[in-house]
Amino acid sequence: MAEKVKKISALKEKEGISQPETLNREVVKQLQSSKKKELSIDELVSGILDQNQATLSRAITIIESTAQKHQQQAKSIIDNCLPHANRSIRIGITGVPGVGKSTFIESFGKLLISEGKKVAVLTVDPSSSISKGSILGDKTRMEKLVKEKNAFIRPSASGDTLGGVARKTRETIILCEAAGFDVILIETVGVGQSETAVHSMTDFFLLLKLAGAGDELQGIKRGIMEMADSIVINKADGENLKAAKIAKNEFNRALHLYPAKESGWAPKTILCSALKNEGIAEIWEVVSDYFETVKSNGYFQHKRKEQNKFWLMQTIESRLKSEFYANPLVKVELEKQLLALDKNKTTPFEAAEKLLSMKN
Template sequence: MENQHKKSALSEVNGVNQPDSLSNAVAKRIQQKRKVIPSASELIEAIKKGDKIALSRAITLVENTNPEHLERANEVINGCLPFANKSVRIGITGVPGVGKSTFIEAFGTYLTSIGKKVAVLAVDPSSSISHGSILGDKTRMEELVKNENAFIRPSASGDSLGGVARKTRESIILCEACGFDTIIIETVGVGQSETAVHSMVDFFLLLKIAGAGDELQGIKRGIMEMADTIVINKADGDNISKAKLAKTEFNRALHLFPAKNSGWNPKVTTCSAYEKTGIDAIWSIISDYFTLVKENHFFEKKRQDQNQFWMIETINEQLKNNFYSHPEILKLLDEQKKAVQNNELSPFAAAKNLLDKYFKI
């Protein structure tokens, strides 16, 4: 009988109430501060003074898809534009698992050690099912994120093939106005995003790993042709000899590609982002590139061509957004979709009907 009255080891006992971790007064002040939405002019002035919080808020405003925020976002960008274009823009790409985040942290830390101010715009892939993103780049770059001369901004790629495309380009302008002289853009991986990022950077770096079996695959040719430098990462431990062999193979492959308009001969080098070796040599290569393209004026010409390209891209994007947000088009779109599904109308005829209607509105 006594055993029946004993409490189970799994039974709960009354514990000690934990004290409030944050006072109500402090919480109220934080909430009030967050409710205050700075004007465009206030954001511009704060960004020009190097305020990272204002920079983050401005990028969030630019990335916002709400049409009501578009005018204020454009005002901020136009206000920052005269203070931009004073940096070098470096795109970094590579297949998942190549060590992009580890490399960028080692590379960014090295750059800050020689007096550079580094902004990292990392594009994180969005799920096509849940539409969510992990945005874990700040977690992976735990040393760089604490560096006063560095700024890391992960952004979701959304449904854009080119990462965040126009939004990334506008974020570059804001970072430059904030005083960052070296902008690093990390792509989502390998594919269409490389083309978009290549059209907004001055230097394109392709990260590779030895022994992956893709050294000379023809499918990688387009990406290799875009690269200004190929870096074999993870050249440490037992992998050093493999990395040296891969370097030789890539050097041979590069000789098969046509000469670049910049007059630059792409280089191949090795490094270990984990051991932080070979990082200074990479910056030396990049510095040589910028010396060449600024002397032969390719740097300015490329920037001018990119500006024209992104003007056309912005027109295309805004036309697309306007088309799909128009109430009359949305109504007709549902009708045309059903007709196409029921084989009553061809996709091309349905598209023509929609476009004819749009241009008559």
């Protein structure tokens, strides 16, 4: 049909050179045959424990799936991985687009690998579903790191809600830890609410900044600085170096104004040039210092426990709400109460009581 319509179009192109096929039939065949070979839970789990990255990827895909049958599988995989998890250090990395997060993670990741670490890189980017924006959550941004056999890069889980994305990321962390990764880097873009979520699932929170631009210009929210365990001023090279040194002093002054952290750790500002690979070793030293401090003073375990509680409460709250509003009686009454509210015939508190009485 489309072909026929085209033939009468005034815009018809000269025929003669046929367009290349957009599908590679050979690849499709391979994909289809590999799809058929579904792995059992046992095979998936032992693959993960054997540090097989392909199996790890497939297991993560199951976790990310919203299909009913996958959810039961996901639960079994996680249950089997849990005894082997929780042995990594988890580092959150945030900063606005353009600050050089990918380049930084490449340099930092390569250093860690050269020290014998296994590094997993995950991204949390719910912005595509929430604010319609997006970071380039893609392996192709980290060309060098992706070639390392001890590196595993997984782009953002997708989902309708930040809560959903966060859950999948948390579960992916467990799988990566079971697969023997020592360091989990979790990247997020420093706008919106995702950095609060990432802060709540990592041990160390690193904020990347640039010299010169004010907070408003960098689009970063003020609260983020308070979360940071370290501020890294990237692109501190060449002509930028002077401004970066000034910024370092300013940030250090600003950090002093915040109340002391429960961790007993005093956040530090560090200069680096990820592109020129300068300052990266110093950052790793600071991060190592941090982990030495919090592991010896007990804060490390304490924080992980608090994070578990936080996610437990969060999950319960969001489910209580979604179940309540899904109740057909509540749906009908909600319309009525909103109308009464609009006409000032009730107060929000009376309306809430009326709605809550529908529940039981």
